[in-house]
Amino acid sequence: MIKNNVVIAGVGESDIGKVPELSGLGLNAQAAKRALDDAGLELKDVDGLLTAYSMTEPYFMMGSVLAEYLGIKPTYCASLTVGGGTPGTALHHAAMAIATGQAKTILVTAGENRATGQSRDAAVQALTQVGHPYFENPYGPLIPSFYAMIANRYMHEFGTKREEMAAVAVRAREHAIRHPASPMSKGITTEDVLSSKPISTPLNILDCCLISDAAGALVVTSADRAKDLKSDPAYLLGIGESHTHEHMTMAPSLTEFGTTISGNAAYDMSGLTPAHIDFAELYDCFSIVPIIEAEELGFAKRGEAGAMFAEGATSIEGSFPINTHGGLLSYAQAGASGGMHGIVEAVRQLRGNEGDRQVKKHDIGLVHNEGGILSSHCTMIFGREAI
Amino acid sequence: MTDLLPSPDMSPDAGPYWDAAKENRFLLQNCDACGEWRFVPSHLCTHCGSDKTSWKEPSGRGVIYSLTTVHRGPTAEFRAYTPYIIVFVDLVEGPRIMTNLIGEGAEHAAIGDAVEVCFEARQGNTKVPQFCLAPKGDAA
Ligand SMILES: [Zn+2]
Numbered sequence: 001m002i003k004n005n006v007v008i009a010g011v012g013e014s015d016i017g018k019v020p021e022l023s024g025l026g027l028n029a030q031a032a033k034r035a036l037d038d039a040g041l042e043l044k045d046v047d048g049l050l051t052a053y054s055m056t057e058p059y060f061m062m063g064s065v066l067a068e069y070l071g072i073k074p075t076y077c078a079s080l081t082v083g084g085g086t087p088g089t090a091l092h093h094a095a096m097a098i099a100t101g102q103a104k105t106i107l108v109t110a111g112e113n114r115a116t117g118q119s120r121d122a123a124v125q126a127l128t129q130v131g132h133p134y135f136e137n138p139y140g141p142l143i144p145s146f147y148a149m150i151a152n153r154y155m156h157e158f159g160t161k162r163e164e165m166a167a168v169a170v171r172a173r174e175h176a177i178r179h180p181a182s183p184m185s186k187g188i189t190t191e192d193v194l195s196s197k198p199i200s201t202p203l204n205i206l207d208c209c210l211i212s213d214a215a216g217a218l219v220v221t222s223a224d225r226a227k228d229l230k231s232d233p234a235y236l237l238g239i240g241e242s243h244t245h246e247h248m249t250m251a252p253s254l255t256e257f258g259t260t261i262s263g264n265a266a267y268d269m270s271g272l273t274p275a276h277i278d279f280a281e282l283y284d285c286f287s288i289v290p291i292i293e294a295e296e297l298g299f300a301k302r303g304e305a306g307a308m309f310a311e312g313a314t315s316i317e318g319s320f321p322i323n324t325h326g327g328l329l330s331y332a333q334a335g336a337s338g339g340m341h342g343i344v345e346a347v348r349q350l351r352g353n354e355g356d357r358q359v360k361k362h363d364i365g366l367v368h369n370e371g372g373i374l375s376s377h378c379t380m381i382f383g384r385e386a387i
Numbered sequence: 388m389t390d391l392l393p394s395p396d397m398s399p400d401a402g403p404y405w406d407a408a409k410e411n412r413f414l415l416q417n418c419d420a421c422g423e424w425r426f427v428p429s430h431l432c433t434h435c436g437s438d439k440t441s442w443k444e445p446s447g448r449g450v451i452y453s454l455t456t457v458h459r460g461p462t463a464e465f466r467a468y469t470p471y472i473i474v475f476v477d478l479v480e481g482p483r484i485m486t487n488l489i490g491e492g493a494e495h496a497a498i499g500d501a502v503e504v505c506f507e508a509r510q511g512n513t514k515v516p517q518f519c520l521a522p523k524g525d526a527a
Contacts, residue, residue, distance in 0.1 A: 138515055152498065
């Protein structure tokens with residue numbers, strides 16, 4: 001059983017933004033050290049390691065490479081490639097290994113030096129690898145082009161407004177400014193978003209996530225073991241996945257996604273409903289995405305989540321805070337790191353020590369990771385206590 | 388612009404698709420077992436799992452499911468053509484396909500507009516299927 005028995009006992013992040021003095025492996029190691037410090041553990045205590053992939057340092061066996069870089073010899077080790085869904089799915093695998101006794105202390109890390117490890121053109125070109133090599137890339141799509149077409153159809157079908165998408169970016173920036181580790185210090189307005197450089201209509205540059213140097217890490221262990229550790233654990237109450245396609249051409253639907261399926265699996269495992277969730281850290285690679293996810297996860301009816309962002313319900317002081325760290329839009333996005341920052345933030349919010357970024361109700365938090373073109377999903381529900 | 392865009396990468400699964408495009412013909416796989424059309428090309432039918440399939444010529448007509456105008460191309464070749472339009476087309480026969488929308492009036496196109504297949508020359512004597520707005524009154 002995963003529910004109540006598996007916890008995140010420590011979280012850490014590397015320095016965020018532009019970190020030219022560290023390699024991608026170095027960023028993962030820095031985050032791992034900070035997560036272990038947070039738990040009161042050392043590298044020698046780690047017997048499991050799961051990590052992601054890297055575009056800037058595309059090692060063949062990333063899990064083994066990171067283990068040798070850290071100087072550890074785990075008995076459970078692999079790398080996963082599920083795009084932005086990787087941190088959540090890695091946590092799911094780690095939770096299964098902890099629950100079945102295959103490992104006792106698992107480090108889960110993700111991130112890379114996306115900002116300084118390659119040229120901006122190389123970064124943009126690397127990201128075309130998400131498109132279908134034979135039947136999409138010959139037509140010149142960017143990743144934003146795929147999400148732009150989802151946004152146009154979603155607005156057409158459900159009445160989501162362009163200004164509501166812009167409000168998602170505005171709220172993210174407001175939250176990032178309050179985060180001590182965030183590189184952001186200046187607010188933006190809806191008008192700034194609407195008049196920023198067009199990338200692929202309707203998406204402008206401020207509707208798109210950052211390109212950062214960043215990594216995050218989790219220490220995953222059993223609830224029993226966490227009792228003796230330094231920091232308050234976050235209990236994994238529910239987790240679920242859904243994988244409906246990779247390439248957008250093959251998506252079974254472009255208005256209903258796997259978010260609902262992974263969300264329902266997480267709700268079922270936890271025995272909770274959307275009404276029990278105090279705050280959420282959603283995947284926001286583009287401004288349309290958290291609107292879709294909030295609706296698919298049951299926080300608003302179809303077509304109505306945009307107003308939550310526009311009218312302030314999702315603010316830290318609002319009735320349902322979303323993306324309290326600033327998300328991929330304004331905090332950090334480095335390969336697979338984006339969703340990891342959401343998990344780290346949820347654990348910190350549950351502990352309740354985040355100062356002027358702290359949400360008022362913080363018993364139960366939900367995190368959603370998404371990879372590809374709304375292709376692979378993982379929904380996680382965390383609690384301050386076992387339930 | 389006079390430079391042709393690069394030739395598409397072609398997978399062995401889809402030889403007949405690209406060979407037909409060179410002759411301005413649009414071919415898709417049609418399952419011998421269940422009769423469904425499918426795209427992208429694959430060894431097994433994604434509807435029923437059968438490995439019995441034939442390449443056939445669909446109507447080449449469909450409607451725009453969604454679209455976007457690209458202002459920042461992924462490579463130098465595509466950047467030379469910006470802004471250009473990408474569309475998802477729902478074919479009359481069922482499958483969805485992504486191409487560019489080219490030809491007259493493309494910049495005014497909207498979701499739901501009727502379109503039909505056309506072809507664009509690429510480098511290396513290849514062609515790719517594209518879609519153009521259908522003549523007015525020509526319902527898909
Ligand atoms: Zn079939």
